[in-house]
Amino acid sequence: MFNSDLTKHLAELSKIEFTDDELEQMTADMTNIIAIMDKVCEFDTSKPAYALDAVDYNDLRKDKHQSSYPTESITANAKNVKNNSFVVPKVV
Template sequence: MISIDDVKHIAKLAKLRFTDEEAERMAKDFEGILEHFKSIDKFDLSAVDLNKYEDGLKSVIREDEVRVYENKEKLFKNAKTMRETYIEVPKIIE
């Protein structure tokens, strides 16, 4: 059973905030998702060949191209803070 405290803990880790009503709704939604996974776990997949679609597949890799973007002002217009030519981002590790 997912409790409201579990939802609030997960929200804190994700840097989200929920009201008690929203946390209660999320707990019910999480329970529904977990129940769905429990029903999927009941399927017998022992006869499924995991390598069936492996033959003939190959990775598609594009070549890297170095391009100079001339309009730096337009390029960085959405950056909140800049230091020289670097975008500064807030520290996320606590």
């Protein structure tokens, strides 16, 4: 059963802040969505062997040295940059 505690737990995992009203709406939405997702629980699990990785990686490239993008172009889209570094709130 989906409830607001589970929504809060998922919000924490998802790193998304919600207001109380938004949490309530999300709980209602998720309840309806999970109801159709429950269909997969009816699947006969004895049928196929499950394949976690459905993608073939047969054509992996060889390692080779190549130049990287200039630091300025990588940091150009950040909102707060100083001395070629991303500025964030104090962590410790």
